[in-house]
Amino acid sequence: MGYAVVLGEALVDLLDAEHDGEPVFRQAVGGGPLNVAVGVARLGAAVQFVGSLGDDVLAGRIRRLLTDVGVGTAGLVTRPAPTALAVATFAGAEPEFRFYGDPPSWALLTADDLDVALVEGADVLYCGSIVLLHPSTLAAARRAWTLATGLRVFDPNVRPRLLSGPDALDGVRATTAEFAASAHLVKLSAADAELLYPGQPVDQVAAYLRGLGAGAVVVTLGARGALVAAGADPVPVSAPEVRAVDATGAGDSVMAALVADLLADGPPAGPAGWTDRVTFALQVAGLVCESPGGALAMPTREAVTRRFPA
Incomplete structure (x- = not known):
């Protein structure tokens, strides 16, 4: 088994909570890509x-x-800046994020900062x-994507609160198409799909991304599971029944599970193999939803097996 490189943001989440009847913010290390990296490590890769x-x-x-x-x-670099914050408030289990920090500490990586050997040696x-919203870090991601010799996986993970100006969404849409065209796997949420391609059913969005060149596309659907497009027709995969208390990091854990399995076994031989892997990834996400805290909720394989023995 080789290793994965995860390029993206790390920040601190302030999660809306309550203590002794008073509203408080609970601090947690976060950032979608950081959650992915932690999830991959917790799954043994x-x-x-x-x-x-x-x-x-x-x-x-x-x-x-x-x-x-x-x-x-x-591959981490340190810059003279305060750590960016993401304040998460809840209307149910799904968090809504607002971001603070100017410039954001996670947007200070440049293409020249990349450890070329580290990126070239990655299996995923x-x-x-x-x-991808900031020019310097987008340039770094593009360079890493070009340097990669292994499998490439992509997740747009769109945050509407960070989009400013009438052309911002068009820019994200163009970047998504650019990376999807040479990705072995694209994972996005139903919310991402609706924001990027308004009014389009998720199966059509998945088919469009595959048509651009993506090898497989997984669209997460929250409690309804996921849609997997890896063959002639998209296949729905059901999520396990769980006692959800906090969905922070659930989508990231799906990606983490898929990356960990790509490292362990390489790409599936066919569409049915992707369905099996997404089934496991949704179990990982279900366990994350049963615990508060995003990155801290990422489970081990043993914990997933104990929770979902079937």
């Missing part, structure tokens, strides 16, 4: 995180969490999420 951190106490906590769970940090490269 080797992974390196590539991105930029600030130079404050919160950045130290991010680095310490990555190290503690076994995520490599050789993940790129995606909000780092």
